[in-house]
Amino acid sequence: MAVLVVADNDNAHLRDTTHKTVTAALALSKDVDILVLGQGADAVAASAAKIEGVRKVILAESADVGHGVAEAISDTIVGLAGGYDAILVPATASGKNFAPRVAAKLDASPISDVIEVVSNDTFVRPIYAGNALETVQTSDATKVLTVRPTAFKAAGEGGSASVEKVAGASASKTRFKSEEMVKSDRPELTAAKIVVSGGRAMGSAEEFQRVIEPLADKLGAAVGASRAAVDAGYAPNDYQVGQTGKVVAPALYIAIGISGAIQHLAGMKDSKVIVAINKDADAPIFQVADYGLVGDYKTVVPELMTALG
């Protein structure tokens, strides 16, 4: 069987979620191709061609796929699907936006957020905010999966696949207008080695920035937030860690003023080391924390800054 991996990219850079999805794909087949969707994305295709174990890279370009328009992306993928038994997409906001469309067009039942490949047709995925793991077997001719990148190791570099160009589709009823990206010099949340997250205890956006961001910068960490903090407007949605936000698994996760609701734990409980700082000694976050510090963040965080030197 042959597998198509859809690359995660921003037209200029290939994200390592792609390398992780390739690892999942290689567990299914030796014949793995990568599809890069973008506009002016030659550099992305060149990076994808270097991933070890990749047979071929297909670069599909159009203005609409470059803007991430789901209708154009899914039409492009469906046009290529005939040559593949499975289509694997990184489970990012972008991937989740188009993968189900591809499945619907192919009359397949999509399998979301795969964390383990058991066999050619059997996969494990979390349900109920990760409080249960479901092992499912599919009978679909073409399998459409989104793959949770944090559950797989990144495939190595050293390949030299060929790059083939095809035309990307366009969309007639959807028009891209504008985008507003959060500018940051910090590492990307899902790829960071250290994540510092703040919760509702911060009380305001100003306080969130004053407390969480300097600590993150001192540690070279990415900034995360609980859903409660995002909901209250203290942090942008893009920072949200949890069942309905991003899933992270860094070497060190520091939760500050986060109680540890079920939905937040779903997004960070696979971190290697978890630190919780909370003034409520009974907060559920302490049940998953390797190191717990009971105290008010207002005094603890400045002390932490000092202790870090």
Place this chain on the structure above:
Amino acid sequence: MKVLVPVKRVIDANVKARVKTDQSGVDLANVKMAMNPFCEIAVEEAVRLKEKGVATEVVIVSIGPAQAQETIRTALAMGGDRGILIQSDSDVEPLGVAKLLAAVVAEEKPELVLMGKQAIDGDNNAVGQMLSQLLDWPQATFASKVEIAGGVATVTREVDGGMQTIEVDLPAVVTADLRLNEPRYASLPNIMKAKKKEIATKATSDYGVDVSPRLKVLKVTEPAKRSAGVKVENAAELVAKLKTEAGVL
């Protein structure tokens, strides 16, 4: 403009799901159930569109057991006009749900389907996108702002790394993200009024679509448990432990 809002009855967001000992699924007996939180946001947005005079009718549809009628009543108490319950005692996969909803759309002819981005039980995040594909309507998922004028929906979407604004021609499918709005609590008079609103009960077989499952659930297991670690006294001790014991600094 008619708006169709699909809603799902799920385990209450504050209740921790427990896996059955025979690994056949999650134990939902005697567990508090509620409307999926993202569906609530979709209902709220539809009701606001009606209050603004943009929508003329808000139709609520749910696929699920007889008790899903309570979920529809909740949506009607928030301001929905009438409901459709497609009764099914077995779980319908996202593909089947999308096919059923496509059939409902063919009957009801709404100009907008407004729904939650994800249900918190299956965590698939798939039905809206699949419905859009089946109908060949444009989609605007993960919406944090929706404006409707002149047959076009302008939607601000939550994307990787920030926000994106797109325009989609109506009819369209829009899925709601967290920050779209804060759903209201239904008032007592509205709860009473909702009891008189019409709910049509249908069977999945009424729609002539194949909803048989494609996926076989082999088992449902509990994830590896994380055990609580140690408490440290102060920041200095924490940093010392992270450096020497955990080796992550």
